Amino acid sequence: MPRSNKSKKRSEEELQRFAAAMEAIDDGIFIVDRASMRLIHVNDAACRFRNQVREELIAIEPWVLAGMSRAELEETYDALITGHSDATPLETQRFGKDEAAVWVEIRRHAQLLQDGWTIVIMVRDISARKLAEAALHASEVRFRNVFEKAYTGLAIADLSGTLLEANECLAHLLGYTRQELVGMNIGHFTHPDDLAAERAFLEEIQAGKRDVYRMEKRYLSRQGDLLWVDLLVTAVPDEHGKPFETIGLILDITDRKRAETELRIAATAFDSDTAMLVTDADGHILKINKAMAESSGYSADEVVGRTPKLFQSGRHGEDFYRDMWETIRRTGRWQGEVWDRRKCGEVYPKWLTISAVVGTDGGVTNYIGSHYDISEQKKAEEKIEALAFFDQLTGLPNRTLLLDRLKQAMTSSGRSGRYSALLFVDLDNFKTLNDTLGHVIGDAFLTLVAQRLKSCVREVDTVARLGGDDFVIILSSLSASEAEAAVSTEAIAENILASLNLPYQLNEAIHHGTASIGATLFKGTRISSEDLMKQADLTMYKAKAAGRNTCHFFDPAMEIAVRERAALEKDFRTALDDQQFLLHYQAQVTSGQRMIGAEVLVRWQHPQRGMISPADFIPLAEETGLILPLGHWVLEAACKQLAKWAGQGEFDALTIAVNVSVRQFRQVDFVAEVLSVLKSTGANPSRLKLELTESLLVDNVENIIEKMFALKAKGIGFSLDDFGTGYSSLSYLKRLPLDQLKIDQSFVRDVLIDPNDAAIARTIVALADSLGLGVIAEGVETAAQRDFLEAAGCHAYQGYFFGRPLALDDFELLASRVPMPIQ
Ligand code: C2E
Numbered sequence: 062m063p064r065s066n067k068s069k070k071r072s073e074e075e076l077q078r079f080a081a082a083m084e085a086i087d088d089g090i091f092i093v094d095r096a097s098m099r100l101i102h103v104n105d106a107a108c109r110f111r112n113q114v115r116e117e118l119i120a121i122e123p124w125v126l127a128g129m130s131r132a133e134l135e136e137t138y139d140a141l142i143t144g145h146s147d148a149t150p151l152e153t154q155r156f157g158k159d160e161a162a163v164w165v166e167i168r169r170h171a172q173l174l175q176d177g178w179t180i181v182i183m184v185r186d187i188s189a190r191k192l193a194e195a196a197l198h199a200s201e202v203r204f205r206n207v208f209e210k211a212y213t214g215l216a217i218a219d220l221s222g223t224l225l226e227a228n229e230c231l232a233h234l235l236g237y238t239r240q241e242l243v244g245m246n247i248g249h250f251t252h253p254d255d256l257a258a259e260r261a262f263l264e265e266i267q268a269g270k271r272d273v274y275r276m277e278k279r280y281l282s283r284q285g286d287l288l289w290v291d292l293l294v295t296a297v298p299d300e301h302g303k304p305f306e307t308i309g310l311i312l313d314i315t316d317r318k319r320a321e322t323e324l325r326i327a328a329t330a331f332d333s334d335t336a337m338l339v340t341d342a343d344g345h346i347l348k349i350n351k352a353m354a355e356s357s358g359y360s361a362d363e364v365v366g367r368t369p370k371l372f373q374s375g376r377h378g379e380d381f382y383r384d385m386w387e388t389i390r391r392t393g394r395w396q397g398e399v400w401d402r403r404k405c406g407e408v409y410p411k412w413l414t415i416s417a418v419v420g421t422d423g424g425v426t427n428y429i430g431s432h433y434d435i436s437e438q439k440k441a442e443e444k445i446e447a448l449a450f451f452d453q454l455t456g457l458p459n460r461t462l463l464l465d466r467l468k469q470a471m472t473s474s475g476r477s478g479r480y481s482a483l484l485f486v487d488l489d490n491f492k493t494l495n496d497t498l499g500h501v502i503g504d505a506f507l508t509l510v511a512q513r514l515k516s517c518v519r520e521v522d523t524v525a526r527l528g529g530d531d532f533v534i535i536l537s538s539l540s541a542s543e544a545e546a547a548v549s550t551e552a553i554a555e556n557i558l559a560s561l562n563l564p565y566q567l568n569e570a571i572h573h574g575t576a577s578i579g580a581t582l583f584k585g586t587r588i589s590s591e592d593l594m595k596q597a598d599l600t601m602y603k604a605k606a607a608g609r610n611t612c613h614f615f616d617p618a619m620e621i622a623v624r625e626r627a628a629l630e631k632d633f634r635t636a637l638d639d640q641q642f643l644l645h646y647q648a649q650v651t652s653g654q655r656m657i658g659a660e661v662l663v664r665w666q667h668p669q670r671g672m673i674s675p676a677d678f679i680p681l682a683e684e685t686g687l688i689l690p691l692g693h694w695v696l697e698a699a700c701k702q703l704a705k706w707a708g709q710g711e712f713d714a715l716t717i718a719v720n721v722s723v724r725q726f727r728q729v730d731f732v733a734e735v736l737s738v739l740k741s742t743g744a745n746p747s748r749l750k751l752e753l754t755e756s757l758l759v760d761n762v763e764n765i766i767e768k769m770f771a772l773k774a775k776g777i778g779f780s781l782d783d784f785g786t787g788y789s790s791l792s793y794l795k796r797l798p799l800d801q802l803k804i805d806q807s808f809v810r811d812v813l814i815d816p817n818d819a820a821i822a823r824t825i826v827a828l829a830d831s832l833g834l835g836v837i838a839e840g841v842e843t844a845a846q847r848d849f850l851e852a853a854g855c856h857a858y859q860g861y862f863f864g865r866p867l868a869l870d871d872f873e874l875l876a877s878r879v880p881m882p883i884q
Pocket residue numbers: 647661662663674675676679692695720721722752782783806839840841842859860861862866
């Protein structure tokens with residue numbers, strides 16, 4: 062078949078040419094004859110692909126190479142031939158001979174040659190491209206993950222601020238879904254106050270003036286919450302380098318901002334005008350503010366690390382600080398007035414607040430102390446008080462304070478049972494002095510008067526000025542006895558008058574002044590303070606009317622009593638020298654009418670007034686101290702008598718009881734005095750009995766006991782006078798070297814009518830018995846009293862029933878008659 066041969070030859074030639082051209086191509090080329098379904102040509106590149114030599118490769122059936130069945134491949138080829146298959150390249154992973162996976166792109170096309178259809182298969186190695194593609198994809202996934210999963214808000218927006226993408230974190234922050242955010246403009250959720258600033262930034266990006274901006278701005282979430290964010294926006298350029306969109310990084314800094322605000326507030330508050338300091342839990346100072354530095358005088362450097370003890374003034378005791386910390390421990394807080402010391406040494410009052418700062422674990426982490434200085438306030442208060450309660454000229458209490466003090470004195474005198482006195486002092490002729498010498502001199506005079514008045518009274522007393530030349534004095538807690546209180550008042554008033562009588566040096570001139578005083582006594586609140594003031598005022602006018610420079614009492618009887626007393630005192634001073642005192646002897650007897658001795662009772666034979674009872678002058682003697690020489694005289698006289706009686710049959714055994722006053726016994730040298738009297742008179746100490754009263758036992762009892770023992774050791778006896786009227790402590794009684802209790806006459810008097818007195822009398826007898834002491838009843842006036850006492854167990858008596866106090870001669874007469882007659 063020449064034609065066929067010729068055409069075959071031509072076809073081969075054609076193929077050869079085609080093949081030669083193909084050798085130059087990098088792609089692998091396989092040519093399959095459709096009819097025979099055999100490879101008729103492969104190029105070098107194809108061999109390289111397959112890593113096979115041409116002969117080997119060409120022998121492989123194409124469907125084996127294609128990895129399918131022959132029928133499938135034929136179908137594929139036919140589709141190509143008939144144009145029913147698109148020419149889209151096929152990307153696939155093919156295996157080479159050595160099974161290496163290679164990504165290839167396969168293109169097939171049908172070519173009609175003279176001998177029929179051939180299928181040209183071009184295989185291109187696309188591994189490199191595939192690798193690059195895979196890497197790109199992986200990177201894309203990674204970045205998307207970063208974008209989507211980041212805990213930071215991320216958004217992509219166009220240059221007008223409309224979001225193109227937003228991540229979950231931002232969506233969550235703003236309260237929208239991601240889908241909702243896309244397409245939304247930043248103006249939708251940006252705080253109106255921050256929008257203009259951000260738009261300005263975006264414009265600058267658009268204009269190429271910047272490619273990044275950062276701002277702290279506020280968002281408003283969908284729920285309307287205010288959020289603070291730290292926003293970092295970067296421009297993304299297009300391929301020409303022109304910005305076309307932005308990436309925003311959004312950090313939620315709301316908490317930080319809130320903390321910052323709080324810190325700022327705290328810092329501002331800390332730097333306020335209130336002085337403040339902060340310590341750690343152990344009380345070491347960490348920080349002080351400016352006001353604290355100014356107030357204390359210490360700089361921060363000087364106090365940090367130290368404790369607030371540094372500021373203590375020493376005015377408060379340990380108890381104060383202990384209570385303070387106890388309160389802080391209990392309540393977490395303490396407030397109060399504290400006196401501290403500044404660096405310069407000045408002590409000042411401050412109002413201090415200490416608060417404990419508690420950490421999250423409930424423990425105290427710090428203490429904050431804040432204070433304000435109240436020294437000015439204190440000064441103002443004092444000034445106001447001074448204005449309200451004190452007289453500006455003299456500094457003395459004014460009427461308001463006087464009335465207040467008077468009411469207090471009234472109440473406390475009612476409680477204590479002691480009389481107090483109210484005195485109105487008016488300066489005689491002050492008006493004349495003021496008119497002639499002028500007010501300045503007048504004021505100077507009043508000031509001097511105020512000073513003199515104050516120096517005449519005790520600390521507890523009040524000297525006030527009502528105005529003008531009216532001064533008022535309260536003498537408080539004088540005496541339980543009205544008469545004694547009157548006497549004390551009179552004495553003080555006399556002293557005041559004397560003091561005011563002294564010359565005054567006034568501006569070169571010497572001035573003389575006198576005053577008139579009106580006094581009234583009070584105890585309790587029976588009369589009102591106003592009435593008391595009226596009484597004293599009225600009395601003062603009486604004193605003035607009576608000739609000035611005197612003191613008058615509101616109660617005329619008291620006036621007389623006081624005058625008499627003053628006169629008595631005057632006389633008393635001379636009575637001793639003039640030997641106006643004498644002793645009376647009162648018998649002390651036993652049940653069998655036997656006389657055992659006498660009590661000596663002093664009498665004052667006044668040249669004008671006649672015989673004066675000791676009840677009238679002993680208190681006066683005690684007050685003036687004249688009791689000492691008087692007591693000495695009595696003791697000496699009694700001892701002389703004892704010495705005289707010694708050896709005289711009927712009197713030899715008699716004892717003499719001598720009353721000893723408290724003041725006398727308390728004399729340091731009392732023991733020595735008694736012993737020396739005994740010695741000088743030669744009296745037998747065992748015949749001497751000292752009568753003491755319970756009031757001796759109120760204080761310094763050890764010393765009293767010591768003295769008693771010293772005297773007792775010499776044989777002197779002791780009787781406790783007026784027993785039952787005082788407050789003897791039984792424990793003391795046991796320790797005293799007593800010989801006898803003397804039942805007071807007040808119990809004896811009513812022993813038959815008052816069951817209480819009877820009971821007391823009996824009790825005293827029993828008590829004396831149990832203490833191993835003798836007992837004597839005084840003031841026995843009747844046989845019935847004597848009988849009662851005898852039945853009760855008392856066997857010694859003294860009283861008018863047996864004999865009145867008698868002058869010595871009469872007494873000796875009585876004593877010599879045995880048995881003693883009953884009076
Ligand atoms: P006193 O020591 O309790 O003396 C007893 C007082 O009772 C005496 O009063 C006496 O006269 C009185 N009296 C005696 N028997 C009776 C009686 O049956 N009925 C009544 N109604 N009274 C009777 P007098 O002498 O006025 O002495 C009063 C107080 O003066 C004494 O109380 C004594 O405390 C004190 N006193 C007297 N002489 C002295 C003395 O020399 N020195 C001291 N320090 N005080 C003396």
